[in-house]
Amino acid sequence: MTPSANWQKSSFSGGGDGNNCIELAAAPTTLHLRESETPTTARTTTPTALAALLHGIRSGRVGHHG
Numbered sequence: 001m002t003p004s005a006n007w008q009k010s011s012f013s014g015g016g017d018g019n020n021c022i023e024l025a026a027a028p029t030t031l032h033l034r035e036s037e038t039p040t041t042a043r044t045t046t047p048t049a050l051a052a053l054l055h056g057i058r059s060g061r062v063g064h065h066g
Helices: 047-059
Strands: 022-026 031-035 042-045
Touching: 031 047, 042 047
Parallel strands: none
Antiparallel strands: 022 031, 031 042
16 A cells, blocks of 8 residues: 555544544455554555445444344
8 A cells, every 4th residue: 555545534533633443445455444443554455355244243243232
């Protein structure tokens, strides 16, 4: 991931300049995610894998442990 990537904050982060948000940058076939508190550490995924994760979270199958 190049430093010149166009990082965008999550819409859930609010409008402030705080460092408490997730940022996303898109490349032709991948997505890059990072936490604003640690911008030098990014994770790479595909749109399909991220969509599957978000679907699992929304449906309650991911993230809830009894």
